[in-house]
Amino acid sequence: MNLRIQRNEYVAIMGPSGSGKSTLMNLIGCLDTPTKGRYWLNNQLVSELDDDELARIRNKEIGFVFQTFNLLARATALHNVELPLIYAGMPAEERAERAKDALKSVGMESRMMHKPNELSGGQRQRVAIARALVNRPSIILADEPTGNLDSQTGNEIMAVFDRLHAEGNNIVLVTHEHDIAEYAHRVIHIKDGVIERDERKR
Numbered sequence: 001m002n003l004r005i006q007r008n009e010y011v012a013i014m015g016p017s018g019s020g021k022s023t024l025m026n027l028i029g030c031l032d033t034p035t036k037g038r039y040w041l042n043n044q045l046v047s048e049l050d051d052d053e054l055a056r057i058r059n060k061e062i063g064f065v066f067q068t069f070n071l072l073a074r075a076t077a078l079h080n081v082e083l084p085l086i087y088a089g090m091p092a093e094e095r096a097e098r099a100k101d102a103l104k105s106v107g108m109e110s111r112m113m114h115k116p117n118e119l120s121g122g123q124r125q126r127v128a129i130a131r132a133l134v135n136r137p138s139i140i141l142a143d144e145p146t147g148n149l150d151s152q153t154g155n156e157i158m159a160v161f162d163r164l165h166a167e168g169n170n171i172v173l174v175t176h177e178h179d180i181a182e183y184a185h186r187v188i189h190i191k192d193g194v195i196e197r198d199e200r201k202r
Helices: 021-028 051-061 077-087 092-105 121-133 151-166
Strands: 010-014 062-065 139-143 171-174 186-191 194-200
Touching: 010 021, 021 139, 021 171, 051 062, 062 121, 077 092, 077 121, 092 121, 121 139, 121 151, 139 151, 151 171
Parallel strands: 010 171, 010 186, 062 139, 139 171
Antiparallel strands: 186 194
16 A cells, blocks of 8 residues: 655545554554555654654654543543643643643633543543644544544534644544545545545545
């Protein structure tokens, strides 16, 4: 597979189960390393880095948004968003300010002291998006981000992604839902590990 994604693109990756969507996402997100071939991210050849260096790239360059939110149940929204900054070694005061700004950017400033079980599914996903944003990553990688949400809430979450893209964020979205892929400006269809179609819509 040969694929190039430019800065500030909004790309959806689609394909049936078993097509390689998750594998591709794991490679882009530095969760897996390729068995052959090369992967460059921001002019760095990440396919040749060791595990420690990959962990640093994941923390600095990539913001993950998952279908299941992956929030810590006992931690407040604010603390959940602070987590990547704790790993990055940022001082507490600066960390809290940055996390509050990220929550504000997704409309969750009034719920920052709530724990996940006190939030709706859509609110949890907003917290997860704020956590993905907090390190100001090169790529926001979203895996079926509306998969656990009703359609109205899903549309609200996609409106958040639209705004984040308009603000200059690079978004790569993995989905099997055509209406969700429609939000992206480019849709890449993969099948059996190869690119079947690469459509630019705007």
